[in-house]
Amino acid sequence: MHSLHDYQYELPEKLIAQEPAKERDQSKLLVLNRETGRVTHRRFHNLFDSLSPADVLVINNTEVIPGRLVGRKETGGRIEILLLNYAIGGKKRPAKNIDIFDCLVKASKQPKPGTHRTQQG
Numbered sequence: 001m002h003s004l005h006d007y008q009y010e011l012p013e014k015l016i017a018q019e020p021a022k023e024r025d026q027s028k029l030l031v032l033n034r035e036t037g038r039v040t041h042r043r044f045h046n047l048f049d050s051l052s053p054a055d056v057l058v059i060n061n062t063e064v065i066p067g068r069l070v071g072r073k074e075t076g077g078r079i080e081i082l083l084l085n086y087a088i089g090g091k092k093r094p095a096k097n098i099d100i101f102d103c104l105v106k107a108s109k110q111p112k113p114g115t116h117r118t119q120q121g
Helices: 044-050
Strands: 028-032 039-043 068-073 078-086 101-107 117-119
Touching: 028 044, 039 044
Parallel strands: none
Antiparallel strands: 028 039, 068 078, 068 117, 078 101
């Protein structure tokens, strides 16, 4: 089982793209040569220059979910919830207006079933 600590790191907001590049193929691309450990900075339009015939390209089209919720339990204790993925069939159920997630929880004390949480601003 993973802990929330495994997923914590500092990432300044200024380093996160706030919108896509106007010309999508001009997006930055970080390339790691696994044999030498050498890292090169390229552009996405050069992707195929970095691939060899035996390489496999995996396309990830997963939906991004709101990942981390920080708040307080009804008792006032701190609680942090890391949403991992949708739990029921991997899909959101908008018709029911209910979302059920697999998640990791970190709290001041183990929350009891049915515990409500309030969101911090």
